Amino acid sequence: MNHDPNCLFCKIVQGLIPSQKVYEDAEIYAFKDINPAAPVHFLIIPKKHLAMLESAEPVDAPMLGRMMELAPRLAKEQGCRPGQDGGFRLVVNNGADGGQEVYHLHLHVMGGPRPWKK
Numbered sequence: 001m002n003h004d005p006n007c008l009f010c011k012i013v014q015g016l017i018p019s020q021k022v023y024e025d026a027e028i029y030a031f032k033d034i035n036p037a038a039p040v041h042f043l044i045i046p047k048k049h050l051a052m053l054e055s056a057e058p059v060d061a062p063m064l065g066r067m068m069e070l071a072p073r074l075a076k077e078q079g080c081r082p083g084q085d086g087g088f089r090l091v092v093n094n095g096a097d098g099g100q101e102v103y104h105l106h107l108h109v110m111g112g113p114r115p116w117k118k
């Protein structure tokens with residue numbers, strides 16, 4: 001697996017920094033956000049280091065698709081209500097102008113009853 005020794009989320013994937021795991025498979029890891037913006041807030045990340053969404057290449061498309069497909073399933077497992085009255089928000093921040101702070105691609109999954117913090 002391609003890890004960046006200076007990357008916070010690579011350290012989380014390797015268990016060098018603790019996290020509250022939500023899901024794991026061969027290529028994807030999901031864990032709770034340390035500073036939740038909503039009652040449910042977790043991050044889905046590729047295990048391999050990809051700095052930003054714009055670093056992704058065509059070969060990464062299946063993995064990106066799997067992250068999107070996992071999001072609703074894990075959202076419900078984490079307590080998001082199903083259907084039109086419930087739901088969740090998915091966010092990918094890309095680069096400084098996009099508000100990205102951690103340079104390892106991550107999909108924010110936020111949900112739960114309103115109001116949220118942000």
Ligand code: AMP
Binds near residue numbers: 032033034092093102
């Ligand atoms: P972004 O601004 O999209 O780069 O978001 C980075 C997210 O990572 C923020 O929501 C942080 O709260 C979250 N975060 C930072 N450090 C940790 C950590 N050690 N464990 C879990 N989440 C973290």
Ligand code: ZN
Binds near residue numbers: 003007009011048103
């Ligand atoms: Zn990384």
